[in-house]
Amino acid sequence: TANLVMIANAGFTAVQTSPAQSNYTGTTVWNTLYRPRDSQIGPNTLGTSAELAALCTEAHKLGLKVIVDVVANHTDGGELEWVADFWKNKDLYHTLGAVSNWQDRYQVTHGEIGMKDLKTEDSRVQSKFKEYIAALKAIGVDGCRFDAAKHIGLPSEGYNFWPSVIDPTMFNYGEILDNTGGNDT
16 A cells, blocks of 8 residues: 555556455465465454555555456365365365376366366356456455466366356456466467
């Protein structure tokens, strides 16, 4: 928030935050934010829901939009000991194990990448993320950047996560690096 004027004066039109999902709140490294414990807005090492709302309010006064990184592919917790009660249900996770063949699309969308892989095709998972995105929007967030988007099945593959969860009135994009499994074109 303290840097918003400088950001606007530099000509930028938006800022993107790391994930706002509930997580560890002590001193940690940046990637801890990418191991969420719940699909609620904070608290985490970056702050609380109220602080994110304040950031949005101040950004909007300067004509800036706020984009929040959303982690919807996985949760923290080796045996789910650190996640919120809802996410302790093992039926909400794929059980394939770690991705071993990055050219196999099924493994990319159903395998673990070091954390518990969510069954994003499950309507319960979709409902939780739809609620989370609605909560972000309600406090002023303008868009979502979806972390690990390539690990979530597409409608063309018979999965409906994206049409069920995305709010088309918000700006949305996903992190898709390489090795999506199959034809990367």
